[in-house]
Amino acid sequence: MPITAEFEYVKPKDMEEVLHVFSLYKEKARALAGGTDLVVHLKEGLAKPEVVVDLKAVPELAGFALRDNTLRLGALATFTDLIEAPVIKAKFPLLWEAALTVASTGVRNRATVAGNICSAVPSADSAPALAVYDAVVLTRSLGGARRVPVADWFTGPKRTALRPDEIVEAVELRLPEKKHAGCYMKLSRYEGEDLAQGGIGVLVFADHTYRVAACALGPKPGRCPLTEAALNGKKLGDKTLQAAKEALLREISPITDIRSSKEYRLHMAQIMLGRALESASARLLGKGPKYGAENIC
Amino acid sequence: MDLQKLKTKPRKAARTAPAADGLKVVGKSVLRVDGWEKIKGAAQYTDDLQFGPGLLYAALVESPHAHARIKSLDTSAAEKLGGVVKVVTGRNFTQKFGLYMNDRYVFATDIVRFVGEQVAAVVATDPKIALRGAALVKVEYEELPAVMDPVKALEKDSPLVHPDLGTYSHVPWFFPKPGTNIAHWRKIRKGDLEKGFKEADLVLEDTYYVPRYAHCAIETHSAIGLYDASGRLTMWTSSQSPFTQRHVFAETLKSFGLSHKDVRVISTYIGGGFGGKAGVTMEIIAAALAIAVPGRPIKLLWNRAQEFYNTYQRLGVTAKIKMGVTKAGKITALDFKLHWDAGAYVEYGANVVNAAGLSASGPYRVDNISVDSMCTYTNLPPCGAYRGFGYSEFLFGLESHITRMATQLGLDPVEFRKKNAIKEGDILPYGAHMNPNGIREAIEKVEKEIKWGVKEKSKDPRKAIGKALVCFWKSPAMPPNASSSAFLKFNEDGSVNILVSGMEIGQGLLTVMAQVAGEVLALPVTKIRVETPDTDRNPYEWQTVGSHVTWGCGNAVKRAALEARERIFDLVQRVHCLDKSTLYLEDECVRCRTKPDFSLPFRDFVINGIQADDHTFKGGPIMGSGVFMPEFASAIGDPETGQGGHPNVHYTTGSAGIILEVDRETGKMKIKKVALAVDCGKAINPDLVKGQVVGGLLQGFATVLYEDMRYNEKGRLLNPNFSDYKIPTVMDMPEVVVPIIIEVPQPDGPFGARGVGEHTMIPCAPLIANAVADALGVRIKSMPVTKEKVALAAKAARK
Amino acid sequence: MKNHDIKFTLNGEQVALSVEPSDVLLDVLRGRLGIKSPKVGCDRGDCGTCTVLLNGKTIRSCLALAVEADGTEIVTLEGANTTRKWTQKLQKKFHEKNAFQCGFCAPGVILSATELLEKNPKASKHDIKEAIAGNLCRCTGYEPIVEAIEETVKGK
Known part of the structure; x- marks a missing residue:
């Protein structure tokens, strides 16, 4: 299926050139990293840019590194890069687990985390992980750099805080200092590749504090503060869990769409929360399912 | 025959010692x-x-x-676009076409009847x-x-999809009702x-719904x-x-002076059919475009969305069943009303309705039976053949109903099925006799x-x-005179085409045909080449549908x-004076x-003949031709009762069972084990039969667990892609699949074989629905039986 | 709209051609370079039948612009057939196990399995499933495909 839209293609060698193009073209420029969303949008006429800016030759955007307990994911870091990195699996297992649920190998070899949050669909699998690791999105334009906390990043379905003359340079995640374990539970129509109909990411800390985030259960993915408040300081038990589930229902607002009904999403959100907390707690004790196993609901 | 055991046999089967039946290749x-x-x-x-730069x-x-009514069609802007050769509309192609009923148009000219129907081509x-040219064509609709x-x-007040239905030509065994849909x-x-x-002790009536x-x-x-x-x-x-x-092209484009001999269809390998590539859908457009722009090859390639909304789809059905059963578990009466959503054109789909009705x-x-199988026009895309041809659809309701009734009577649903299972010689719903079959053996295994x-x-x-355990059957749905033919010719080295x-x-048709010929001619399949057809060179075959080609x-x-x-025997007798x-x-x-x-290798004579004592040569290229027509078949019966004809050539029967694990909270289902026994008469290639079982089951489970076509109220398909029409991946396989081959020979089949391709997917829907009911006590009566439906039904049942 | 002159290695040979920015890699491979093993299936990354190896990793060639291929190394099944050891071993097993029916998905599946075994010659059944989870097959029910790859791993 050909792309009928006409556009220019540029592949700058450095950041400055990239930023010049974006300052000139603004929303008429589209960044190309993995292209797994952009090319579909071009084919289906959903994107009509005047210029496509291929970022893959910009050295500053490549790779990822963990320094001083901060993980910096360059804008070109693919999901496969994360999955194949032992440091990610060891230090950010929730991100690793979420990455494994994104599409399939041939897509993950190209698709980037930055692209995932720029597309900003409510079902973005990486979003709950980024939220619980208190990620910060690093953007840059000719006017300067910004650090946007992930909580402020998603502004609505397919909408972000990115300005038309900016690009995402990197995403930074903080490694939690205390001992913890995590779990990403994803609601799919089947075991194979699917867009999340709901996703719950949790981190459980040894001191009975918790971080909880969701995707596909409202217009934008993000943390669930009421749920966390219901859990914090408490051991997991039936009563606590019940209170957490009730809190969760107060802060999510799923819709009915072709993939799932609101009713099922509400039902499953509670079950996923329970099961995610259960798995993460077990993992904290060195038990429970391996990361990447038994997390598709 | 146990397939698991067969698997361990040596692969070079063609050269091993003859089996007990004396067969070496089959x-x-x-x-x-x-x-x-x-590969x-x-x-x-x-x-x-490849067609070169002229394409x-x-x-x-x-x-x-x-x-909608087409009010105006303006192609002028498109025609002005550089690189556009021609814009083609239906103006020059007014002949209606169809397989069983001529109700379809090459392009809509006056009325469009579904979202996605072709109006013009650039x-x-x-x-x-x-x-880009197509985007410039302006069409005004009312x-x-x-x-x-x-x-x-x-x-009564429904819009009519085809007000002119009364003028349409159709096969004599269709009964349209002009003035209605x-x-x-x-x-x-x-x-x-x-x-x-x-006579019944329990009568149960209910409605089951199957989407497209x-x-x-x-x-x-x-x-x-x-x-x-x-x-x-x-x-x-x-x-x-x-x-x-070829026939439809020649008939539809007759006014351009084409005769059948002038039309040549070349078919390569196809990347999956499942009934979707039977008959004629978009190909007629390419044929018309070729006529409109002579001298250059023109390619029409469907994109994935078009593949969803403008080829045949499987018909949806609303099935109303009323069944009577005695305490002893005998079915005494069945009143079955099937309301089929066949779409805007039913030239092929109406035969699905016919087949299911029979x-x-x-x-x-079932001695006392009434079936009303109604093919209804709707303003949704046209429906047609789909692996199973209506049987998956009615079996969902029927096999769900049977298990429910047996359970309500406190009877074992499997014993119930054994008791009522059809036997050789039993009278079929249309009056003919049932063929030999191994359904009981299938159930037991x-x-x-x-x-x-x-x-x-x-x-x-x-x-x-x-x-759960359910039974299935299916017959090839074909005209009574659907025939097959074959040419066979030897080459110099004794190989065969x-x-x-x-x-x-x-x-695996090519392999199976090679095996059939190889058995007769004592040749391994490695010496036989069979290829896909060219209608100029290859002899006639009606269609590859209905699981009938292994047989026909x-x-x-x-x-x-x-x-x-x-x-060969005649020649050897003549030259060597050996009694034939x-x-x-x-x-x-x-x-x-x-x-x-005496041993005369093929390669010594199959082309150049045998040299006689006087040094002359006798014989010449060895060839053979074969024709098969089911001469006992007839589609003509009484329209009010269906009695009198012999519309179906035979049935392939079988049984399938499942062990299903269901998560009570999430509704997620895992197939721990599925076994399917099918009576293929004779497995010409057991591994290929196994392939049909494993593949067919997954396709069947997909229709019940994940898939369905969703339309909005305006008739637009909402999921014309694999992102939202979820066909299974490798992660979604059943844990264990056990194919079981039953072999009760088909008397008129080659080496006793009958077809098996479609049958393996048709029991899946009631298997899941019945197993869910067994596990959780909830009954889902509409397909698909998704985990969402199961979870919400289980939740409601707990309250 | 400016055309771009690109160069890349295709199955070991240097290729140079001029493409439009909107040209899709799959369409250029098939339409202009005569490379037919990557197929058009869904055209949006869902089915995997357009799989090619780009710098040793499988990608969806339907989701790549041709211009992105500049300076890369692309291998399709036409090339892997003769140059990739694992491809050849896999093909033998695919034949023995009937790990294909219509054959349309086979090139993509075999390249995905090749990528896996080149990275992890001791792949488990789970690894195998994960590696080919993006390659849709409507015919086989996947069982013979998984068996064929498992047996390739075991060197049977």
Whole structure:
């Protein structure tokens, strides 16, 4: 299926050139990293840019590194890069687990985390992980750099805080200092590749504090503060869990769409929360399912 | 025969000692003859063919409305676009076409009847330009009231999809009702329904709903047409039906002076069919475009969305069942009303309705039966053949109903099925007799395999385990005179080429045909080449549908091989003065029972003949031809009762069982084990039969667990892609699949074989629904049985 | 709209051609370079039948612009057939196990399995499933495909 839209293609060698193009073209420029969303949008006429800016030759955007307990994911870091990195699996297992649920190998070899949050669909699998690791999105334009906390990043379905003359340079995640374990539970129509109909990411800390985030259960993915408040300081038990589930229902607002009904999403959100907390707690004790196993609901 | 055991047998089966039945090639799991081509990426599919720089590309202008009148059509802007060669509309193509009923148009000219219907096509030098041109065609529509539901379509004030239905030509066994949306009404009336219900101790009445489904072959439809300066039309199509296509092209385009001899259809390998590439859909557009732009090849390639909304879809059905059963478990009466949503054009789909109506009793003896199978026009895309041809759809309701009734009467659902299972000689719903079959053996083997009667508990307390066993049957749905033919010719080295027009659609037809001929001619399949057809060179085959080609085409190939063998024997008798009756073929040689030292290799004479004592040569190229026509079949019966004809040639029967684990909270289902026993008469290649079982089951489970076509109220398909029409991945396989082959020979089949391709998917829906009911006590009566439905039903039941 | 002159290695040979920015890699491979093993299936990354190896990793060639191929190394099944040891071993097993029916998905599946075994010659059944989870097959029910790859790993 050909792309009928006409556009220019540029592949700058450095950041400055990239930023010049974006300052000139603004929303008429589209960044190309993995292209797994952009090319579909071009084919289906959903994107009509005047210029496509291929970022893959910009050295500053490549790779990822963990320094001083901060993980910096360059804008070109693919999901496969994360999955194949032992440091990610060891230090950010929730991100690793979420990455494994994104599409399939041939897509993950190209698709980037930055692209995932720029597309900003409510079902973005990486979003709950980024939220619980208190990620910060690093953007840059000719006017300067910004650090946007992930909580402020998603502004609505397919909408972000990115300005038309900016690009995402990197995403930074903080490694939690205390001992913890995590779990990403994803609601799919089947075991194979699917867009999340709901996703719950949790981190459980040894001191009975918790971080909880969701995707596909409202217009934008993000943390669930009421749920966390219901859990914090408490051991997991039936009563606590019940209170957490009730809190969760107060802060999510799923819709009915072709993939799932609101009713099922509400039902499953509670079950996923329970099961995610259960798995993460077990993992904290060195038990429970391996990361990447038994997390598709 | 146990397939698991067969698997361990040596692969070079063709050269091993004869089996007890004396067969050396048939019955062996020889490797596929098309294997290397396919796994090396060398196999050519239609879109892979190269046509050089002269190739033109077409893009369509499609209706955005489900039902509308075309007020105006302005092609001028598109025509001005550089690179656009021509914009083609229906103005020059007014002849209606169809397989069983002529109700379809090449392009809509006056009325559009579904969203996506073709209104015009833009032919250009480049695919991008064609698409840009199509976007420039301006069409003004006046929207008309539309009907989307087959039951509502029967209401008095329903919009009529085809007001001119009364003028349409159709096969004599269709019964349209002009002035309504009923395109065909297949009635079956046998026995005394009222008496049957009186005799019953339990009468249960309920409605089951089945939505539409898409085939989802990974290859989309494509066709290339070339109408050359001499007036000959060549079509390269991805098709299960090259000869049927040739016929439809020739008939529809007759006014351009085409005769059948001028139309040539070449079919390459096809990337999956499943019924979707049977008959004629988009190919007629490519043929018309070729006529409109003579002298250059024109390619039409469906994109994935078009593959969903503008090829045949599987019909949806609303099935109302009323059944009577005695305490002893005998079915005394069945009143079955099937309301089929067949879409805007039913030229093929109406025969699905017919087939289902004839066989709606399922594989059970039901003496008092009434079936109303109604083919209803709606303003949704046209429906047609889909693996199973209506049987999956009615079996969902029927087999759900049977389990419910048995359970309500406190009877064992498996014993119930055994008691009612059809036997050889039983009277079928339309009055003919049932063929020999192994359904009881199938039930017994499956029952054992799933340990029926043993209640199992999941290790996970959140999950429950349910079991189910159901039966199935299916007959090829074909016109009574659907025939097959084959040519067979020897080459200098004693190898053979076979020409047939049965299509290799993945099932392994080429291999099986080679085995049939190889058995007769004492040749290993490695010495036989069978390829996909070209209607100019290969002999006639009606279509590759209905799981009938192993049987029909196999019979033709066997006859061709026998004829070639006869010619060999005649020649050897004439030249060597050996009595023909003492001759036999073995190890690629002619041998003689009375003269053990006589051995004449094929390669010594099959082309150049045998040299006689006087140094002259006798004989010449050895060839054979074979024709098969089911001469006992007839489609004509009483329209009000369906009695009198012999519309179905035979039934393949079987049984399937499942062990299903269900998560009580999430509704997620895991198939722990599935066993399917099918009576294929004779497994010509057991591994290929196994392939049909494993593949067919997953396709069947997909229709019940994940898939369905969703339309909005305006008739627009909401999920024309694999992101939201979820066909299973490798992660979604059942844990264990046990194929079981039953072999009760089909008397008129080649080596006793009958078809098996479709049957393996048709029991899946009631298997899941019944196993869910067994596990959780909830009954889902509408497909698909998704985990969402199961979870919410279980939740409601807990309250 | 400016055309771009690109160069890349295709199955070991240097290729140079001029492409439009909107040209899709799959369409250029098939339409202009005569490389037909990557197929058009869904055209949006869902089915995997257009799989090619780009710098040793499988990608969806339907989701790549041709211009992105500049300077890369692309291998399709046509090339892997003769140059990749694992491809050849896999093909033998695919034949023996009937791990294909219509054959349309086979090139993509075999390249995905090749990538896996080149990275992890001891792949488990789970690894195998994960590696080919993006390659849709409508015919086989996947069982013979998984068996064929498992047996390739075991060197049977």
